[in-house]
Amino acid sequence: MADGATKSGSQATHRTGAAAGRDVLARLRSDIVSSEFKPEARLKFAELTSRYDVGIGTLREALSQLASEGFVTLEAGKGFKVAPVSAEELVEITDLFINFEKRAVREAIVHGDEDWEANIVAVHHRLSLIEGLPWADRMERHAEWVQRHREFHESLVSACPGRWLLRLRSMMFDQLDRYRFVTKNSSGSAGRQKFEEHRQIMEATVARDADRAAALIETHIRDTSDRALKILAPADGAKAAV
Amino acid sequence: MADGATKSGSQATHRTGAAAGRDVLARLRSDIVSSEFKPEARLKFAELTSRYDVGIGTLREALSQLASEGFVTLEAGKGFKVAPVSAEELVEITDLFINFEKRAVREAIVHGDEDWEANIVAVHHRLSLIEGLPWADRMERHAEWVQRHREFHESLVSACPGRWLLRLRSMMFDQLDRYRFVTKNSSGSAGRQKFEEHRQIMEATVARDADRAAALIETHIRDTSDRALKILAPADGAKAAV
DNA sequence: GATTCAAATATATTCGAAAATCCTGCCTTA
DNA sequence: TAAGGCAGGATTTTCGAATATATTTGAATC
Numbered sequence: 001m002a003d004g005a006t007k008s009g010s011q012a013t014h015r016t017g018a019a020a021g022r023d024v025l026a027r028l029r030s031d032i033v034s035s036e037f038k039p040e041a042r043l044k045f046a047e048l049t050s051r052y053d054v055g056i057g058t059l060r061e062a063l064s065q066l067a068s069e070g071f072v073t074l075e076a077g078k079g080f081k082v083a084p085v086s087a088e089e090l091v092e093i094t095d096l097f098i099n100f101e102k103r104a105v106r107e108a109i110v111h112g113d114e115d116w117e118a119n120i121v122a123v124h125h126r127l128s129l130i131e132g133l134p135w136a137d138r139m140e141r142h143a144e145w146v147q148r149h150r151e152f153h154e155s156l157v158s159a160c161p162g163r164w165l166l167r168l169r170s171m172m173f174d175q176l177d178r179y180r181f182v183t184k185n186s187s188g189s190a191g192r193q194k195f196e197e198h199r200q201i202m203e204a205t206v207a208r209d210a211d212r213a214a215a216l217i218e219t220h221i222r223d224t225s226d227r228a229l230k231i232l233a234p235a236d237g238a239k240a241a242v
Numbered sequence: 243m244a245d246g247a248t249k250s251g252s253q254a255t256h257r258t259g260a261a262a263g264r265d266v267l268a269r270l271r272s273d274i275v276s277s278e279f280k281p282e283a284r285l286k287f288a289e290l291t292s293r294y295d296v297g298i299g300t301l302r303e304a305l306s307q308l309a310s311e312g313f314v315t316l317e318a319g320k321g322f323k324v325a326p327v328s329a330e331e332l333v334e335i336t337d338l339f340i341n342f343e344k345r346a347v348r349e350a351i352v353h354g355d356e357d358w359e360a361n362i363v364a365v366h367h368r369l370s371l372i373e374g375l376p377w378a379d380r381m382e383r384h385a386e387w388v389q390r391h392r393e394f395h396e397s398l399v400s401a402c403p404g405r406w407l408l409r410l411r412s413m414m415f416d417q418l419d420r421y422r423f424v425t426k427n428s429s430g431s432a433g434r435q436k437f438e439e440h441r442q443i444m445e446a447t448v449a450r451d452a453d454r455a456a457a458l459i460e461t462h463i464r465d466t467s468d469r470a471l472k473i474l475a476p477a478d479g480a481k482a483a484v
Numbered sequence: 485g486a487t488t489c490a491a492a493t494a495t496a497t498t499c500g501a502a503a504a505t506c507c508t509g510c511c512t513t514a
Numbered sequence: 515t516a517a518g519g520c521a522g523g524a525t526t527t528t529c530g531a532a533t534a535t536a537t538t539t540g541a542a543t544c
Contacts, residue, residue: 045496055529057299060497061306068310070409077535079496092404162334164417167312168410175406287526297499302527319505321526487544496535505526512519 024052025062032071032082033177043072043080070175087233090179094225097172101221102214104157104165109210112159117206123148123155124202131195138191142184146177152198156205156213176221179228190227194220266294267304274313274324275419285314285322312417329475332421336467339414343463344456346399346407351452354401359448365390365397366444373437380433384426388419394440398447398455418463421470432469436462 028048031037048059067074073081108116127148130141138145153173160166183190197220204213270290273279290301309316315323350358369390372383380387395415402408425432439462446455 044494046494056497057302057499057530058528060299061303064303064307065310068307070406077496079536089405092406096406096410163331164312164334164338164414168338172406286524288524298527299500299529300498319526321506485544487542489540489542491538491540493538494536496533498533499531501529501531503526503528505524507524508522510519510521512517514515514517 024054024058025065027052028062029066029069029071029174032066033174034181035178037082039082039085041082043082045079069171071178085178085232087229090225090229090232093172093175093179094221097169097176098218098221100165100169100172101153101157101217104160104162104169105205105213105217106210107162107165108157108159109205109208109213111161116155116159119158120152120155120202120206123151124198127152127198128195131191131198135191139185150177152202156201156217176225179232180224182231183224183228186227186231194224197223266296266300267307269294270304271308271311271313271416274308275416276423277420279324281324281327283324285324287321311413313420327420327474329471332467332471332474335414335417335421336463339411339418340460340463342407342411342414343395343399343459346402346404346411347447347455347459348452349404349407350399350401351447351450351455353403358397358401361400362394362397362444362448365393366440369394369440370437373433373440377433381427392419394444398443398459418467421474422466424473425466425470428469428473436466439465 037043043063045056045059049056052059063072063080064074066072067080071083073083075081127145130138130145130148133141150173154170157166157169197216201213201216201220204216279285285305287298287301291298294301305314305322306316308314309322313325315325317323369387372380372387372390375383392415396412399408399411439458443455443458443462446458
C-alpha cells in the first residue's frame with residue numbers, strides 16, 4: 001500500500017512499472033459491466049484519468065479496445081460513450097451465445113482429453129463452493145462468483161479447436177455479463193436452481209453426452225436471460241426504448 | 243500532392259487537421275490484407291511512423307484496434323506482429339462466415355423493403371461493370387473490385403435487424419479478405435464463373451427465395467475459399483505450417 | 485422575444501519525449 | 515568449452531503538453 005502510492009507522490013515520474021494499460025482496460029470494463037458507468041453516459045478523459053490514475057494515451061487505447069468489443073461507442077470528435085442496452089440486444093446476444101456455446105461444447109466433447117475432463121470437474125467444484133453458500137454469503141462474494149462462473153463455462157469449451165469460435169463465444173459471454181448484472185440482487189430463489197443446472201451440465205459434458213449437454217446449456221442460458229428480460233422490459237408488451 | 247507534404251515540413255507543428263487516426267487504421271489494415279506486411283512480421287513503431295507519417299500514440303491506437311479485429315497480435319512488452327495465416331484458420335473462418343451470411347440474408351429477406359431491393363440491384367450493377375471487363379482491365383481496378391464486392395455482399399444483408407449478427411459477419415468478411423488476396427493473380431478462368439454466381443445470388447435474393455439465396459451463397463463462398471486453400475496447402479495431404 | 489453570429493470555454497485528438505522493458509553480444513568463471 | 519551474468523543498444527510503453535474540434539455562452543440585431 002504505502003509503496004503503491006502514486007498519484008500525489010511528489011515527483012513520482014512515470015510509475016509505469018507493471019502494465020498499467022492492461023489493468024485499466026479490465027477495470028474500465030468491469031465498471032461498465034457493473035453499471036458503475038450507466039449506459040449512454042459520456043466518458044470524459046478528465047474524469048477517467050483521475051479515477052484510474054493513468055495518462056490520456058493509455059486511457060484512449062483501453063477505450064478504443066472496449067469500443068471494438070462493443071462496450072462503448074466512439075463518435076469521431078465527440079468522444080466515447082457507454083454503449084446502450086436494450087431488450088432486443090439481450091435477445092440477440094443470448095441467441096448468438098447459445099449457438100456458439102452449443103457448437104463449441106460439441107467440438108470440445110469430440111476433441112477433449114482426460115486433462116480437459118479433470119479441469120472441468122475441478123473448476124466446477126470451485127464454483128459450487130460459492131453457489132452452495134447461503135444467500136447472504138454468496139452476495140458478499142459476488143465478484144468471485146462471476147469469475148468462477150466464467151471459468152466454469154470456459155472450461156467446458158476449452159478443448160474446442162476452433163479459435164475463432166471460442167473468440168466470438170467469449171465476446172458474447174462478456175456482453176451477457178452486462179445483462180446478468182441486472183439480476184444480481186433478484187436471484188434469490190433461482191440460486192439453488194442454477195446450482196443444480198451447473199452440476200447437470202458438468203456431468204453431461206464429462207460423460208460426453210453431447211446432445212444432453214447442449215440441451216442443458218440452452219435452457220440454462222435462456223432461463224437466465226429471460227429473468228433479465230423481465231427486469232428490462234417489465235410488462236410483456238412492447239414498451240419501447242425510453 | 244504538393245500541399246499534402248507534411249513530414250519534412252520545417253516546423254510543421256501538428257498537422258492534425260482531418261482524423262489521421264481513422265486514416266492510418268484503414269491504410270494499415272489494407273496493407274496487412276494485401277500482404278504488404280507479411281504474416282508474422284514484426285510491426286515496429288519506428289518504421290510505421292515514417293511510413294504513415296503519424297505519431298506513436300495514434301499508431302498504437304490503430305494497432306490495438308486491429309488486434310481486437312484479429313489482424314495483428316500483441317504480446318505485452320514485445321510489441322505488435324502481423325497475425326499468422328493458416329489453412330485451418332481459413333476453413334474455420336469460411337464456415338463461420340457462411341453461417342452468418344446465410345442467417346443474415348434470410349433475416350434480410352424477411353425484413354427488407356423496396357429500398358433494400360433497389361439498393362441490391364444498384365450495387366450489383368456497379369460490381370458487374372468491373373466483373374464484365376476483360377481480365378487485364380479487371381486486374382488494374384482490383385482495389386475497386388474489392389470495395390464493390392464488399393458493398394454487394396453487404397447490401398444483401400443490410401436489412402437484417404440483428405446488429406451483432408451483422409457485426410460478426412463483417413468481422414469474418416474482413417478476415418476472408420486476407421485469404422481472398424492470395425487468389426488475386428490466379429483467378430483467370432474463375433472470373434466469369436464468379437460473375438455469373440453474383441448475378442444468381444442477386445436475383446434469388448431480390449426474388450425473396452431465401453432457400454435458393456442461402457444455397458447459392460454457400461457454394462459461392464465455399465468455392466472461393468477452396469481455391470485459396472489449394473494455394474495455401476498445395477497438396478491434399480496435411481502439409482503443416484512452415 | 486427570437487435568431488444569428490462570435491468569443492470563450494470545455495473536450496477530444498495528436499504528438500514527441502522520457503521511462504521501463506526486452507534483446508544481444510561480450511566477458512567472466514568454473 | 516559451456517553456463518551465467520552484465521553492460522549497451524534497441525524497442526515498447528506511458529505520459530502530459532500542444533493543437534484542433536465541438537459546445538456553450540452572451541451580446542447584438544431583427
